[in-house]
Amino acid sequence: MVKREYMLGNVAIARGIVEGGGQVISGYPGTPSSEIIGTLAGMKERNFYVEWSVNEKVALEVAAGAAMAGVRSVVTMKHVGLNVAADPLMTLAYTGVKGSMVIIVADDPSCHSSQNEQDTRRYSQFSLIPCLDPCTPQEAKDMMPYAFEISNKLQTPVIFRPTTRISHGKSDVELGPVKEDMPAADFQKDLERWVMVPKNARIQHPHLLELQKDILAELENSPWNELELSEGASVGVIASGIASVYAKEAVIRQGIDASFLKIGTYPVPEKKIRTLMENADRIIIFEEMEPVVEEQVRIIAQETGSDVEIIGKMPGPIPRIFELNTDVCADVLAEVLGLGRSDVPADTGEDFDYDRCRVELPMRPPVMCPGCSHRATFHVMKRVYGKNAIFPSDIGCYTLGIQSGTVDTTLCMGGSITVASGMYQAGETKPICCSIGDSTFFHTGMNGLLNAIYNKADITVTIVDNRTTAMTGHQPNPGMGKLATGEQTTEVCLETLCKGMGAGFVETVDPYDLNKAEEVFRKAKDYKGTSVVITEQLCVIDAKRSGIRRKPFTIDADKCVGCKKCVYLGCPAIEFDVETKKASINMMCTGCGVCDRLCMFEAISEVKK
Amino acid sequence: MSAEGISIFDLIIAGVGGQGTILASDIIGKAAVKEDMSVRAAETHGMAQRGGSVVNHIRLGCELGSMIPLKGADVLLALEPSEALRYMEYLAEDGVILVNTEPILPVTVTSGLCTYPDIDDILSVMKEEREVKAFNATDLAKEAGHPQSMNVVMVGAVSNYLPVSVDTLLECVKELVPPKTVDINIRAFEMGRSVIQG
Numbered sequence: 001m002v003k004r005e006y007m008l009g010n011v012a013i014a015r016g017i018v019e020g021g022g023q024v025i026s027g028y029p030g031t032p033s034s035e036i037i038g039t040l041a042g043m044k045e046r047n048f049y050v051e052w053s054v055n056e057k058v059a060l061e062v063a064a065g066a067a068m069a070g071v072r073s074v075v076t077m078k079h080v081g082l083n084v085a086a087d088p089l090m091t092l093a094y095t096g097v098k099g100s101m102v103i104i105v106a107d108d109p110s111c112h113s114s115q116n117e118q119d120t121r122r123y124s125q126f127s128l129i130p131c132l133d134p135c136t137p138q139e140a141k142d143m144m145p146y147a148f149e150i151s152n153k154l155q156t157p158v159i160f161r162p163t164t165r166i167s168h169g170k171s172d173v174e175l176g177p178v179k180e181d182m183p184a185a186d187f188q189k190d191l192e193r194w195v196m197v198p199k200n201a202r203i204q205h206p207h208l209l210e211l212q213k214d215i216l217a218e219l220e221n222s223p224w225n226e227l228e229l230s231e232g233a234s235v236g237v238i239a240s241g242i243a244s245v246y247a248k249e250a251v252i253r254q255g256i257d258a259s260f261l262k263i264g265t266y267p268v269p270e271k272k273i274r275t276l277m278e279n280a281d282r283i284i285i286f287e288e289m290e291p292v293v294e295e296q297v298r299i300i301a302q303e304t305g306s307d308v309e310i311i312g313k314m315p316g317p318i319p320r321i322f323e324l325n326t327d328v329c330a331d332v333l334a335e336v337l338g339l340g341r342s343d344v345p346a347d348t349g350e351d352f353d354y355d356r357c358r359v360e361l362p363m364r365p366p367v368m369c370p371g372c373s374h375r376a377t378f379h380v381m382k383r384v385y386g387k388n389a390i391f392p393s394d395i396g397c398y399t400l401g402i403q404s405g406t407v408d409t410t411l412c413m414g415g416s417i418t419v420a421s422g423m424y425q426a427g428e429t430k431p432i433c434c435s436i437g438d439s440t441f442f443h444t445g446m447n448g449l450l451n452a453i454y455n456k457a458d459i460t461v462t463i464v465d466n467r468t469t470a471m472t473g474h475q476p477n478p479g480m481g482k483l484a485t486g487e488q489t490t491e492v493c494l495e496t497l498c499k500g501m502g503a504g505f506v507e508t509v510d511p512y513d514l515n516k517a518e519e520v521f522r523k524a525k526d527y528k529g530t531s532v533v534i535t536e537q538l539c540v541i542d543a544k545r546s547g548i549r550r551k552p553f554t555i556d557a558d559k560c561v562g563c564k565k566c567v568y569l570g571c572p573a574i575e576f577d578v579e580t581k582k583a584s585i586n587m588m589c590t591g592c593g594v595c596d597r598l599c600m601f602e603a604i605s606e607v608k609k
Numbered sequence: 610m611s612a613e614g615i616s617i618f619d620l621i622i623a624g625v626g627g628q629g630t631i632l633a634s635d636i637i638g639k640a641a642v643k644e645d646m647s648v649r650a651a652e653t654h655g656m657a658q659r660g661g662s663v664v665n666h667i668r669l670g671c672e673l674g675s676m677i678p679l680k681g682a683d684v685l686l687a688l689e690p691s692e693a694l695r696y697m698e699y700l701a702e703d704g705v706i707l708v709n710t711e712p713i714l715p716v717t718v719t720s721g722l723c724t725y726p727d728i729d730d731i732l733s734v735m736k737e738e739r740e741v742k743a744f745n746a747t748d749l750a751k752e753a754g755h756p757q758s759m760n761v762v763m764v765g766a767v768s769n770y771l772p773v774s775v776d777t778l779l780e781c782v783k784e785l786v787p788p789k790t791v792d793i794n795i796r797a798f799e800m801g802r803s804v805i806q807g
Contacts, residue, residue, distance in 0.1 A: 359694065360723075361726065362718050362726075364661055367659055369659060
């Protein structure tokens with residue numbers, strides 16, 4: 001009997017890696033990709049090696065090394081991570097691999113948890129590495145063993161690109177057999193292939209171009225591209241990846257007779273596109289984000305002299321931004337085919353029309369947790385450096401401090417220290433104090449600090465060390481002395497590391513201790529040169545999980561004068577009653593005590609049992 | 610309404626990060642798979658989870674995409690009243706809203722930037738357009754043994770509408786909640802189930 005399980009897309013992908021015989025799996029956490037390694041590392045029995053690497057470039061190179069040695073490797077990351085790993089990617093396309101290598105890059109159209117919405121299929125075109133684009137969690141799982149096979153057959157890495165709705169979608173998934181006969185590592189010296197000095201690169205580049213024909217032939221007939229011709233239909237629909245299930249539903253809902261080409265690979269299946277062109281007068285192309293398929297369809301139409309009408313986004317009615325969905329597809333079909341618009345308004349991803357319903361809904365943005373130590377750090381930073389200071393920040397939970405006035409820039413992972421340095425070197429005279437998390441510091445912040453110290457930037461670097469990679473789901477990092485699998489390892493000391501890079505001022509302080517923290521920040525501000533303050537306090541979620549229980553706090557209404565000093569912290573556990581003009585503390589309090597230390601009227605105290 | 614040939618039952622679960630919307634949809638999804646239905650679900654993970662507004666789509670008997678079209682859901686299960694209103698447009702005109710009346714104030718309200726609407730106003734706006742069944746699931750959960758079992762109270766409430774048997778749902782509650790809380794959650798489920806039956 002076939003086994004079916006209800007699974008998260010990323011868990012299905014992890015299962016696909018196991019079924020395909022993955023042997024070395026590396027990655028850096030990033031929503032929506034993180035649960036793939038989380039699942040593999042959490043398995044009780046493993047016949048593969050799995051690691052959280054310190055960044056995506058490192059992760060990709062670890063997987064590349066494994067594949068050069070002849071085994072089956074995987075690297076995982078989110079789309080922006082591939083920018084970090086783009087350097088090895090572009091040259092790895094030249095060397096190719098000996099075993100198999102799958103580069104999993106999870107895209108996030110609509111920026112659910114990201115700073116941009118870039119389309120990884122462009123990297124596939126750019127690097128000439130083939131790309132697979134699943135439309136359901138089931139297909140995502142099934143594509144993994146296939147990806148290993150073609151990677152090995154064609155001796156090229158393969159990009160595998162799920163999107164948020166695949167990675168964080170759930171579905172019933174039919175399991176397959178697990179591959180057992182895996183190759184052993186056996187690196188064979190081959191200078192022409194593995195050493196990309198100019199002489200050899202000039203040999204490999206034409207090989208890579210030559211390989212494209214084989215890649216296309218292989219993918220053209222893969223099960224991921226499906227053409228259903230509808231006899232006599234003048235409309236052809238082409239849809240790729242996740243957009244193919246939305247387009248399919250829209251076609252069914254609108255009752256349209258159309259030929260349908262579902263695309264799941266890049267390069268795109270040219271023969272199937274030609275066949276569809278010969279059988280349709282109009283082709284409508286649904287794909288999320290960039291017009292990657294559409295460009296190819298237009299090129300093929302030009303080559304074949306086809307006068308088929310091509311409707312997409314260059315320009316056209318299909319949006320080039322954000323996720324697509326059934327409503328968008330149905331509306332486009334209705335408009336293009338003159339069916340009259342559906343009565344369902346398009347879900348444009350914009351908020352509900354509150355005006356229509358008389359009551360105004362309060363915004364509910366994601367916020368830092370009750371008791372989060374970042375809130376205390378930001379409070380002290382603002383107090384010491386002043387409202388007019390510049391606070392470049394970085395990517396992590398602390399970015400949620402955007403309301404607190406201490407997140408003035410967020411560019412990319414590790415971009416806080418470097419942006420701060422640039423502002424100082426530009427002649428900025430306002431005080432500059434940047435913030436970066438522990439995991440982000442290990443990722444690419446370290447290089448920025450080294451650069452700041454070396455080039456004498458007079459800035460303060462605050463490492464908000466909550467001893468985990470919190471935002472993506474509490475993955476371990478080198479500062480924690482713990483591996484992906486939970487095994488103990490060397491604990492890298494941030495203080496020693498910063499001193500080793502030459503920082504003249506490095507101090508660690510508990511941000512809950514507001515007075516001490518203020519004293520340390522004042523010294524750091526006065527220091528001429530690059531100063532480093534490490535504010536260390538365990539993430540409140542981890543603290544709770546590890547059994548730390550602090551007594552909650554309460555506010556004595558008789559003593560509260562309604563000054564709102566505690567309210568301005570922005571802690572979800574503190575509420576303010578506009579009628580009584582008193583603050584109070586709700587059930588969410590985790591007992592950090594920061595508000596108590598702030599209150600000048602001794603109105604706040606620990607709850608006595 | 611869930612359309613023929615596409616889906617058997619389309620459910621939206623709305624709430625606030627931390628309320629247990631994912632566990633609620635997991636119980637339902639897993640139960641449907643046990644009864645041999647195909648399931649598609651979409652969840653809010655990552656950044657938006659931290660106290661933000663969250664919405665899960667779950668489609669039973671569906672083999673296409675996980676996103677329910679606007680005005681497509683059979684039931685809107687809302688773990689928080691303002692979140693019910695925020696996602697009401699996903700509900701079919703003849704759909705039903707099951708809503709927990711216990712509010713969670715967002716930081717924008719607690720810090721005095723916005724005001725939280727009157728619960729009765731929220732309910733009356735919804736009642737003008739849809740069938741609404743409102744009750745305080747948080748109080749029921751406390752009565753069952755722990756306020757955190759509110760999400761399971763809500764699963765019990767929606768069990769009256771799902772094309773999945775109560776036994777299978779309860780089996781999944783037992784499998785998915787922390788072992789120590791099984792009894793509390795079974796009570797929570799039963800209380801939610803009977804509050805709708807009246």
